[in-house]
Amino acid sequence: MSEPVISVRGLGKKYKLGATLSPNTLRDHIAQSAKSLFSQIYGNRQGNSPLPNDARHSTLVTSASRREFWALRDVSFDVQQGEVMGIIGRNGAGKTTLLKILSQITEPTEGEVRIRGRVASLLEVGTGFHAELSGRENIFMNGAILGMTRMEIKRKFDEIVEFAGVDRFIDTPVKRYSSGMKVRLAFAVAAHLEPDILLVDEVLAVGDAVFQKKCLGKMGDVTKEGRTVLFVSHNMSAVQQLCSTGLLIEEGAIAYLGATEKCIDRYLKSASNRQESIVSHAATNDLAVKLHNVTVNGSTNDRQNLPIGCKQLDIIISGSIDRPMPLLLEARIYDLREQCLAFFTPRRVREHFEVLPEGRFCLTESIGLPHLNQGEYILSLYISEYRNQGKSPIRLDKALHLEAEGTPTVTGWVFRQARGNGWMLLPEAEPSSDRDSPTLSATDDRSNNAPREESSTVED
Amino acid sequence: MNKRPHEVSTATHLPAERVIRPKTGLVPINFGELWHYRELFAFLAWRDILIRYKQTAIGVLWAVIRPFLTMVVFTVIFGKAAKFPSNGVPYAVMTFAAILPWQFFANALTQGSNSLVASAGMISKIYFPRLIIPSSTVLSGIVDFAISFLLLLGLMFWYQVEFRLHLLLLPLFFIVGFCAALGVSLWLGAMNVKYRDVRHAVPFITRLGLYVSPVGFMSSIVPEKWRLLYCMNPMVGVIDGFRWAILGPKFEPYWPGFWASVVVTAVILVSGAYYFRSTERTFADLI
Numbered sequence: 011m012s013e014p015v016i017s018v019r020g021l022g023k024k025y026k027l028g029a030t031l032s033p034n035t036l037r038d039h040i041a042q043s044a045k046s047l048f049s050q051i052y053g054n055r056q057g058n059s060p061l062p063n064d065a066r067h068s069t070l071v072t073s074a075s076r077r078e079f080w081a082l083r084d085v086s087f088d089v090q091q092g093e094v095m096g097i098i099g100r101n102g103a104g105k106t107t108l109l110k111i112l113s114q115i116t117e118p119t120e121g122e123v124r125i126r127g128r129v130a131s132l133l134e135v136g137t138g139f140h141a142e143l144s145g146r147e148n149i150f151m152n153g154a155i156l157g158m159t160r161m162e163i164k165r166k167f168d169e170i171v172e173f174a175g176v177d178r179f180i181d182t183p184v185k186r187y188s189s190g191m192k193v194r195l196a197f198a199v200a201a202h203l204e205p206d207i208l209l210v211d212e213v214l215a216v217g218d219a220v221f222q223k224k225c226l227g228k229m230g231d232v233t234k235e236g237r238t239v240l241f242v243s244h245n246m247s248a249v250q251q252l253c254s255t256g257l258l259i260e261e262g263a264i265a266y267l268g269a270t271e272k273c274i275d276r277y278l279k280s281a282s283n284r285q286e287s288i289v290s291h292a293a294t295n296d297l298a299v300k301l302h303n304v305t306v307n308g309s310t311n312d313r314q315n316l317p318i319g320c321k322q323l324d325i326i327i328s329g330s331i332d333r334p335m336p337l338l339l340e341a342r343i344y345d346l347r348e349q350c351l352a353f354f355t356p357r358r359v360r361e362h363f364e365v366l367p368e369g370r371f372c373l374t375e376s377i378g379l380p381h382l383n384q385g386e387y388i389l390s391l392y393i394s395e396y397r398n399q400g401k402s403p404i405r406l407d408k409a410l411h412l413e414a415e416g417t418p419t420v421t422g423w424v425f426r427q428a429r430g431n432g433w434m435l436l437p438e439a440e441p442s443s444d445r446d447s448p449t450l451s452a453t454d455d456r457s458n459n460a461p462r463e464e465s466s467t468v469e470d
Numbered sequence: 471m472n473k474r475p476h477e478v479s480t481a482t483h484l485p486a487e488r489v490i491r492p493k494t495g496l497v498p499i500n501f502g503e504l505w506h507y508r509e510l511f512a513f514l515a516w517r518d519i520l521i522r523y524k525q526t527a528i529g530v531l532w533a534v535i536r537p538f539l540t541m542v543v544f545t546v547i548f549g550k551a552a553k554f555p556s557n558g559v560p561y562a563v564m565t566f567a568a569i570l571p572w573q574f575f576a577n578a579l580t581q582g583s584n585s586l587v588a589s590a591g592m593i594s595k596i597y598f599p600r601l602i603i604p605s606s607t608v609l610s611g612i613v614d615f616a617i618s619f620l621l622l623l624g625l626m627f628w629y630q631v632e633f634r635l636h637l638l639l640l641p642l643f644f645i646v647g648f649c650a651a652l653g654v655s656l657w658l659g660a661m662n663v664k665y666r667d668v669r670h671a672v673p674f675i676t677r678l679g680l681y682v683s684p685v686g687f688m689s690s691i692v693p694e695k696w697r698l699l700y701c702m703n704p705m706v707g708v709i710d711g712f713r714w715a716i717l718g719p720k721f722e723p724y725w726p727g728f729w730a731s732v733v734v735t736a737v738i739l740v741s742g743a744y745y746f747r748s749t750e751r752t753f754a755d756l757i
Contacts, residue, residue, distance in 0.1 A: 025755065110754065111490065112490070113596070113597050114490060114597040115593075115594065115595070115596065115597050115754045116751075116754040116755055117490075117492055117493065117751040117752075118490065118491065118492055119492060120492060121491070122489060122490060122491035123489070123490040123491070124487050124488070124489055124490075125487070125488045125489075125490070126487050126488070129488075131595075131596060131597065133595045133596070134591070134595040137591060137592055137595045137596050138589075138591070138592050138596070140517060140521060142520075142521045142524040142525065143517065143520060143521065147517075147520065150513065151513055151517055154509055154510045154513040155510060155513075155592060155596055155598070156596070157598075159509060160509055183524075
């Protein structure tokens with residue numbers, strides 16, 4: 011069976027740009043037409059466009075290209091029966107648009123797609139759920155929307171309920187469900203679809219960790235049954251686990267198609283190539299706090315090399331606050347597959363933090379590092395309020411990309427994270443005299459607030 | 471093209487190929503596909519019926535109270551105060567025979583024109599023939615209609631109106647009314663996706679239509695020379711038909727006008743379906 015089940019040829023999708031410009035009411039439409047007529051008559055002389063002032067300094071030149079945006083252009087590929095293809099790329103690269111075209115939700119502007127087999131698309135968990143309907147009614151409703159027949163749903167009903175773990179509430183309106191229950195129920199329905207071709211868009215990013223694991227397991231089963239799956243995700247470890255091939259989309263075009271591993275590497279490289287300042291990653295949740303500058307080891311760049319023997323990160327954060335606050339700095343270190351490796355939380359270690367007075371402030375903190383193996387790491391910083399659990403007025407998610415050069419051993423051997431050696435080199439320790447509490451510290455003892463064993467559960 | 475297998479296919483037998491490419495020009499209605507999705511159609515109609523009166527104190531009584539009070543008001547104002555003619559039939563029954571199809575039409579219009587926007591989540595996340603949404607919404611109005619119809623039978627019994635064989639023709643007139651409601655809903659529903667003006671226009675249309683259509687009075691009080699033009703309103707034919715079927719020969723419709731209403735209905739329905747089909751390709755992008 012060499013003929014592909016999906017064949018895409020020269021696919022393109024064009025969107026008209028500028029939601030605020032598109033006429034949503036007849037009045038706008040009329041006003042817009044009048045304006046463009048006006049600018050056609052007088053526009054050349056004045057050099058004006060019908061755009062509002064803030065949109066005028068757009069870099070796009072001609073009026074045609076100003077209003078158009080190719081979400082996908084000239085995309086061609088084949089998918090064979092039983093292939094599990096991971097589709098990756100940055101936000102806005104065109105992944106979802108591709109899935110929407112394949113599932114016939116939106117029409118391509120050019121090109122064509124040939125599909126052989128029953129297609130089910132899962133672009134969202136719980137499409138068509140109605141809050142007023144009971145769990146039972148919603149299972150039937152949602153199943154029908156996803157393309158199951160009534161008989162099929164009836165047959166799998168018990169299985170679905172069991173998978174979701176909501177049997178006690180099956181006749182309760184879904185609006186009384188917790189959000190977790192809702193998601194579980196919705197995914198359970200979707201997981202029992204039996205299409206030839208399944209299109210999945212980033213739906214595993216829901217629910218708690220246990221349920222996510224269950225979903226991943228289910229997805230794994232689906233792929234083993236010989237179904238063809240296209241799987242869009244930002245979760246690189248899931249893509250790696252599930253997919254046999256990878257498709258990297260960049261700015262609406264295919265940047266790479268081939269082995270999953272290579273595809274992911276390519277994506278991670280391209281994703282981290284731009285250099286900005288660390289402070290530009292700040293997301294503010296509390297307007298009372300403003301950030302001015304962030305430096306790590308004396309540099310404001312969001313890509314840095316960790317030189318050999320670097321044992322700590324010196325972080326200086328300056329900003330201003332509108333009211334006195336007990337601010338402190340917390341941090342997390344991730345690997346490139348976005349698994350958290352370590353957590354730095356001085357609030358657990360220290361008893362007291364001084365309340366910073368109104369006005370300018372400067373937070374300094376030094377994080378002790380273990381012997382990081384050669385590889386790439388990502389640092390997230392959180393400026394939190396002491397005793398205000400879980401509240402971070404400012405988050406700098408994935409703000410700093412660190413490339414560790416690795417510590418050569420005596421024999422000159424450098425451990426690499428990428429070779430499966432894990433992310434840190436453990437030091438030798440003295441045999442412990444107290445056998446009840448064996449401590450295997452991964453860190454040097456020179457810093458008081460180094461991250462300890464707290465976070466060293468890495469699954470890989 | 472566009473054929474889908476009815477059951478899960480096995481690996482040994484690959485089903486027919488489906489081609490997705492930009493459509494141009496008039497898009498025909500794919501009846502085969504609609505048939506394939508009949509279960510979803512039924513489910514959506516069933517859902518609309520289920521949720522219509524959820525979390526209301528008097529629930530389905532609303533389907534009785536609204537037409538009943540409208541009937542009372544019209545009987546008092548047009549029958550008692552204005553003393554409009556009623557061919558010797560109790561004014562209440564005469565009015566109610568018209569309120570029945572009108573209420574169905576107005577409800578269908580209100581809900582049908584909003585149905586696509588209300589299902590925005592589904593439209594932007596999943597594929598199915600979009601025609602299903604407004605049609606299932608219009609169809610779900612049949613439940614309200616049936617309940618009001620029972621009320622009509624009660625009224626006929628109360629006023630001792632003779633039950634005639636003409637009553638058997640009622641479904642035919644209902645079908646015309648259904649087609650009119652569906653046609654207008656297709657137009658307004660599809661327009662509503664792009665132009666939210668429709669939301670403001672619909673309450674206005676239904677309120678004005680109540681007085682423009684012969685609901686509170688007989689269509690025969692319209693001067694003869696305007697009659698045919700008057701019947702361009704498709705509901706005129708439907709209401710005349712209902713009165714005839716319920717109240718007998720005294721209410722025999724002005725047939726040229728009736729057929730004019732039927733033709734207008736057909737034009738609205740067919741053009742609505744094609745307008746809908748040709749705009750539905752942009753629904754997911756615009757909604």
